[in-house]
Amino acid sequence: MTESSAIHDDDLAPGSTPRLVVRTTELGREVDLLATLPPTEATAWVRRGEGLVGHGEAVRLDVAGPDRFATAVRWWSRLSASAAVRDEIGEPGTGLVAFGSFAFADEPGHSTLIVPRIVLGRRGDRTWLTTIAVEPALPVVPSIASFPTSSQVGRPEGVVFADGALTGAQWAAAVADAVRRIGAGELDKVVLARDLLAIAEKPIDFRWPLTRIAQDYPACWTYAVQGLIGATPEMLVRLENGLVTSRVLAGTIRRSNDDAHDLALAASLARSSKDLEEHEYAVRSVADALAPHCSSVNVPESPFVLHLPNVMHLATDLAGVLADDSTALELAAALHPSAAVCGTPTPVALELIAELEHMDRGRYAGPVGWVDAAGNGEWGIALRCAQIDPEDSRRLRLFAGCGIVADSVPEAELAEAQAKLVPVRDALGT
The missing domain is CATH 3.60.120.10 (Anthranilate synthase)
Structure with missing residues (x-):
């Protein structure tokens, strides 16, 4: 897998946009999304067992200030337009996906958009796996059995x-x-x-x-x-x-x-x-x-x-x-x-x-x-x-x-x- 590429809002020249290689395939089994999360570089958006979880970072945008949303929109537009995507499902949340979180105020503040290396998704009776890599690397397709489980998580002590x-x-x-x-x-x-x-x-x-x-x-x-x-x-x-x-x-x-x-x-x-x-x-x-x-x-x-x-x-x-x-x-x-x-x-x-x-x-x-x-x-x-x-x-x-x-x-x-x-x-x- 490639290392995550962190991009800041002053690094957004047109030629700096990485080209991503993305593939989404359907899984033939149910997955407990939150139970698969790794201890670091994890992202999640889940309700009643459905949604998306991300593993690792293929590329990330860090941005701040009053133009944080405009900068993120511009970056995402370029990234999406240049990506090579093979999506076998074609539903919302499949293919190229970014998770984000934005500061409440213009200043101070830190906002981010993260494209994971791996995204697991579930909607209704459909479950999928998306793998993402920065060209020239190719996505690595993991085994579901290799993901962590919730039994490996320890309870906080002495809070x-x-x-x-x-x-x-x-x-x-x-x-x-x-x-x-x-x-x-x-x-x-x-x-x-x-x-x-x-x-x-x-x-x-x-x-x-x-x-x-x-x-x-x-x-x-x-x-x-x-x-x-x-x-x-x-x-x-x-x-x-x-x-x-x-x-x-x-x-x-x-x-x-x-x-x-x-x-x-x-x-x-x-x-x-x-x-x-x-x-x-x-x-x-x-x-x-x-x-x-x-x-x-x-x-x-x-x-x-x-x-x-x-x-x-x-x-x-x-x-x-x-x-x-x-x-x-x-x-x-x-x-x-x-x-x-x-x-x-x-x-x-x-x-x-x-x-x-x-x-x-x-x-x-x-x-x-x-x-x-x-x-x-x-x-x-x-x-x-x-x-x-x-x-x-x-x-x-x-x-x-x-x-x-x-x-x-x-x-x-x-x-x-x-x-x-x-x-x-x-x-x-x-």
């Missing part, structure tokens, strides 16, 4: 948690400040996030929490890209053969341990003026961003309540028909940042986030997902996640955020943020 940039009390005070500014008419909504540190006695094998969170939250999209792991309930955008869909979440209530009480909580969430207002801002921002790219966008009149093991969300599924030649990656760029993770108006909310959070979000709340050479793809919002410290794999940063509007109560928002940290905390085995 303890500590406050990140702000204590709970400090973050609640920041929420109160945001509510005051909203009341003064400076903005309508802002999403404030907080971080939590997890420190283990020994290096953490990311496959343990990733597998556990996938088992506990099967309705979410489980992902792993360059040390960022999580399971998001929110689909920023999916593009499949011209059909555009998006799932918007905004408005949250914590679940109890009683089913009957949860039904009452769900009904109160559906009637909550505070949560409905927050949700309306998020839906409107997505619909407005999709409109220039679609011939029509269907927006349901009212949201439904999405039930997850730890919380319930107000949710709306939007759908449209693509009217231009945008790829899934370009649509994700057009949608980011939505009001669901930023606020309204966007410029004012971004300034307030930078002022009140006292931390770098990194790739939290940025687009994460995949795109193929035909432009199909799925991009979620990087929520319910943790970032493994690249300098010390014993340490992780967990993130959670809440939408703040005029009626928000700081103590209630803090409780909501703590509930949103539960998936990754539990996945670490504590």
Whole structure:
């Protein structure tokens, strides 16, 4: 196999684009995708056992700054156009595929697109293997029996948690400040996030929490890209053969341990003026961003309540028909940042986030997902996640955020943020 070729945004002269040799073949057996992941250079996008996982890196783009999406789109277009592809299936996610994760903010920030050497995919009763190499090398077709299994993964040991940039009390005070500014008419909504540190006695094998969170939250999209792991309930955008869909979440209530009480909580969430207002801002921002790219966008009149093991969300599924030649990656760029993770108006909310959070979000709340050479793809919002410290794999940063509007109560928002940290905390085995 060839070594990975890392390309930076200042290395994008037309002649620098590598030529990839790609082959996709169908496998005659089912594969547990997450169980095959290697301990390093692994990428994943899986929901209910279906999706894609990547092994190794054939080529990677590292990019930063306000032009990160445009640079990535340009690079992917060149790479796709020059690749030699033999695809025996021809479905979304087969052939040449890249996994990506983008920084929330323009600066600071690190974003990446990764083309693996090997991609395993599954959809329905079809499973496939894609091998990718940089010319003049030829793809190496591995034996399925050579892949690792989940039984080889060790449980994290001695995990303890500590406050990140702000204590709970400090973050609640920041929420109160945001509510005051909203009341003064400076903005309508802002999403404030907080971080939590997890420190283990020994290096953490990311496959343990990733597998556990996938088992506990099967309705979410489980992902792993360059040390960022999580399971998001929110689909920023999916593009499949011209059909555009998006799932918007905004408005949250914590679940109890009683089913009957949860039904009452769900009904109160559906009637909550505070949560409905927050949700309306998020839906409107997505619909407005999709409109220039679609011939029509269907927006349901009212949201439904999405039930997850730890919380319930107000949710709306939007759908449209693509009217231009945008790829899934370009649509994700057009949608980011939505009001669901930023606020309204966007410029004012971004300034307030930078002022009140006292931390770098990194790739939290940025687009994460995949795109193929035909432009199909799925991009979620990087929520319910943790970032493994690249300098010390014993340490992780967990993130959670809440939408703040005029009626928000700081103590209630803090409780909501703590509930949103539960998936990754539990996945670490504590």
